[in-house]
Amino acid sequence: MAQFIPRAAFPAQLSLPRSYFLGHHASGLSKMKTMLSSIDLIIECRDYRVPLTSRNPLFEESLAGRERVVVYTKRDLGSKDRPADRRREEIIRQWHAPSTTLFTDHKSKRDVKTVLNLCKQHNEERQSLLGYRILVVGMPNVGKSSLLNALRMAGVHKAKAAFTGAQPGVTRKIASGVKIVERNEEKGLEGVYLVDTPGVFVPFVPDAEAMMKLALVGSVKDTIIAPITLCDYLLYHINKQQGGETFYKEYCGPTNDVVELLEAVCKKTGRLGKGGVPDTDAAALWIIQRWRQGNLGHFILDEVSEDALEMKMREEVGMSLSQARKQAKDVQRARAKSRMSDVA
Numbered sequence: 296m297a298q299f300i301p302r303a304a305f306p307a308q309l310s311l312p313r314s315y316f317l318g319h320h321a322s323g324l325s326k327m328k329t330m331l332s333s334i335d336l337i338i339e340c341r342d343y344r345v346p347l348t349s350r351n352p353l354f355e356e357s358l359a360g361r362e363r364v365v366v367y368t369k370r371d372l373g374s375k376d377r378p379a380d381r382r383r384e385e386i387i388r389q390w391h392a393p394s395t396t397l398f399t400d401h402k403s404k405r406d407v408k409t410v411l412n413l414c415k416q417h418n419e420e421r422q423s424l425l426g427y428r429i430l431v432v433g434m435p436n437v438g439k440s441s442l443l444n445a446l447r448m449a450g451v452h453k454a455k456a457a458f459t460g461a462q463p464g465v466t467r468k469i470a471s472g473v474k475i476v477e478r479n480e481e482k483g484l485e486g487v488y489l490v491d492t493p494g495v496f497v498p499f500v501p502d503a504e505a506m507m508k509l510a511l512v513g514s515v516k517d518t519i520i521a522p523i524t525l526c527d528y529l530l531y532h533i534n535k536q537q538g539g540e541t542f543y544k545e546y547c548g549p550t551n552d553v554v555e556l557l558e559a560v561c562k563k564t565g566r567l568g569k570g571g572v573p574d575t576d577a578a579a580l581w582i583i584q585r586w587r588q589g590n591l592g593h594f595i596l597d598e599v600s601e602d603a604l605e606m607k608m609r610e611e612v613g614m615s616l617s618q619a620r621k622q623a624k625d626v627q628r629a630r631a632k633s634r635m636s637d638v639a
């Protein structure tokens with residue numbers, strides 16, 4: 296049998312939207328700025344599977360002047376603790392130094408305890424008369440509320456204080472502080488409080504591939520990019536992994552053809568419409584969900600190397616919000632123009 300060769304590149308998707316900066320993102324961010332004077336520390340959450348792409352320069356720009364800890368969430372979905380995973384984490388740690396960087400799975404007691412201990416340590420070292428207040432920020436759906444709930448359970452043994460959900464935009468407003476560490480009269484320490492915030496998307500996504508990555512990890516609503524396109528992009532990544540084709544072997548053999556995979560999934564799982572026609576959109580969404588739950592391989596979508604990080608930083612240097620908005624408008628105009636010429 297001929298050896299299977301995965302695609303070396305994914306075709307450019309020029310017509311994909313490259314913006315998802317919504318009204319509640321903008322208002323959430325400006326509210327965060329106004330409350331900064333009452334905040335002692337910022338925990339910035341990023342998605343482990345897209346360490347570069349889930350960086351939102353708006354947080355550094357708008358919330359400058361406060362100490363920051365970077366927490367990479369959903370580690371369980373991107374890592375198997377392989378030597379390559381640990382090497383990558385070291386590169387990321389160095390990237391953020393001197394800020395502390397942690398990698399977490401919100402269901403891991405050990406990971407949650409590590410974050411909690413860091414919050415306690417900050418409280419002891421810096422002390423705050425009114426209680427130590429930590430703002431939790433990050434892109435939509437990155438896992439901010441889940442982390443807050445896990446810290447609250449570990450710290451004060453209280454049940455959920457924030458709603459969570461698999462789609463972005465569950466948290467729409469900045470909540471009041473939630474206690475995660477009790478005050479300690481013996482040590483003369485006030486409690487530690489977390490303030491949950493709505494996810495804020497980047498003002499402008501530099502390329503269509505970055506948009507697909509953010510959509511795959513769930514930062515963008517599933518209606519924004521056609522599920523088959525997104526699933527095709529996921530298949531491209533799955534096939535790039537060593538032995539990746541075995542992740543979907545219960546449906547079909549190794550393939551670079553997303554329609555072949557989707558039709559096989561439809562047959563196997565009974566996703567058939569009228570007249571037995573395969574419902575490929577439903578199958579595509581189902582596959583994407585399975586990957587998001589960790590059932591189709593544990594891998595990340597960004598390439599992490601010193602060079603890649605440097606390039607990312609260079610790309611973003613000096614891009615203000617207004618410049619980013621202008622660039623987003625230019626892209627929209629170009630897309631509209633190319634659609635018009637397609638019709639003509």
Ligand SMILES: Nc1nc2c(ncn2[C@@H]2O[C@H](COP(=O)(O)OP(=O)(O)OP(=O)(O)O)[C@@H](O)[C@H]2O)c(=O)[nH]1
Nearest residue numbers: 369401436437438439440441459460464465466494
């Ligand atoms: N596997 C895994 N799933 C996680 C982890 N953290 C959060 N999730 C899941 O990710 C989804 C989003 O989590 P939320 O806590 O609602 O995310 P958020 O950042 O508050 O989302 P917004 O409301 O959009 O701001 C939920 O389905 C969580 O169960 C994690 O460490 N591992």
